[in-house]
Amino acid sequence: MIVNHQYKFIFLKTRKTAGTSIEIALSQFCGPDDIITPITPIDEEKRQALGYPGPQNYQVDTRHYSAGDWMRRLFKGKHKQLTNHSTAAYVKSVLDPKVWDSYFKFSFERDPFDKAISSYYWRTKKLDPRPPIAEFLSTVPERRICNWDVYAIGDEVCVDFIGRYENLNNDLALVQEKLGLPGDITLEKTKAGHRKNRDHYSKVLDAESRQIIEKVCAREISALDYPWRDQ
Numbered sequence: 001m002i003v004n005h006q007y008k009f010i011f012l013k014t015r016k017t018a019g020t021s022i023e024i025a026l027s028q029f030c031g032p033d034d035i036i037t038p039i040t041p042i043d044e045e046k047r048q049a050l051g052y053p054g055p056q057n058y059q060v061d062t063r064h065y066s067a068g069d070w071m072r073r074l075f076k077g078k079h080k081q082l083t084n085h086s087t088a089a090y091v092k093s094v095l096d097p098k099v100w101d102s103y104f105k106f107s108f109e110r111d112p113f114d115k116a117i118s119s120y121y122w123r124t125k126k127l128d129p130r131p132p133i134a135e136f137l138s139t140v141p142e143r144r145i146c147n148w149d150v151y152a153i154g155d156e157v158c159v160d161f162i163g164r165y166e167n168l169n170n171d172l173a174l175v176q177e178k179l180g181l182p183g184d185i186t187l188e189k190t191k192a193g194h195r196k197n198r199d200h201y202s203k204v205l206d207a208e209s210r211q212i213i214e215k216v217c218a219r220e221i222s223a224l225d226y227p228w229r230d231q
Contacts, residue, residue: 001086002026003035003095003103007179010095010105013037013085014147016118017108017165021187022172027052029181037084043190050188058082064094087149088158105158106175107151110165111226112217113201113210116145121195134208142216157223164224200231 002011002023011026013019020039024047030036031053038044038055047054060080065073072078082091092100110118116137123140124130137145151159161178163171168187176185197204205213210228214221221227 001035001037001082001084001091002030003099004030005033005099006031007181008103009175009179010091010100010103012088012091012105012107012150012159014107014109014150015085015144016115016122017110017147018168018187018190019085019108020190022108024050024052024188024190025185027054033057035082037082037086039084046188046190060094085143085150088151089149089153092153092158104160104179105151106161106163107147107159108163108165108168108171109147109151109220109224111201112145112213112221113205113226113228115147115165116209116213116217117197117201117204118195119145121197133204134206134212137209137212145213146217146220148217148219152219152223155219162224202228202230 001013002009004011004026007029011023013023020043023036023039024043027036027047028050034053035057036053036055037058039047044054058081060082065080069080073080080094082094088105117133119140120130120133120136123144124136130136143149151157151162161171161175163175172185172187175181214228217226
């Protein structure tokens with residue numbers, strides 16, 4: 001995730017929506033006082049090769065520490081910090097209220113059925129053989145396939161704009177125009193090449209898998225109009 005003070009935006013990063021590619025691209029507009037959370041070492045190498053700023057300022061100011069946070073820091077050496085996929089509620093709780101309330105907050109989402117398949121291939125890339133997708137979906141933590149808490153607090157969307165993965169370049173261009181970001185935004189490919197089956201999700205997911213996704217992602221399916229569609 002990124003908090004940029006010059007252009008006054010907060011990018012809340014969701015899973016399996018080209019989030020790392022977007023984050024790398026947005027890093028070029030960041031200065032020394034902006035917040036940039038760490039990404040994987042291989043992706044940090046790509047960001048460094050482009051000459052963009054890397055992870056910085058993501059440790060939370062101690063003003064926002066609870067008693068439990070102080071205990072973890074004093075006895076376990078763990079600092080409270082913002083992370084790659086921090087939830088909206090958490091980000092709001094550790095930022096200056098004026099920043100949260102006045103900055104342009106945006107995120108990206110993807111059709112939950114297609115997103116679940118992408119997550120499956122990413123999370124099982126080292127397994128041979130891969131488990132059945134229904135088995136994977138029934139055991140994986142919900143946050144791996146549901147992005148709701150990244151851009152919503154409770155049952156309400158709290159960001160100003162949710163772009164669509166299916167319309168990625170156009171929606172990113174709208175964000176660029178809104179914020180007045182200079183130059184062209186080129187997205188680097190990250191975490192690609194693990195999904196071999198590109199069939200429509202209706203040909204990949206069985207009834208059990210569909211039911212799991214519809215239950216876990218019910219709020220995003222409803223709020224962003226992502227109903228099941230046969231090809």
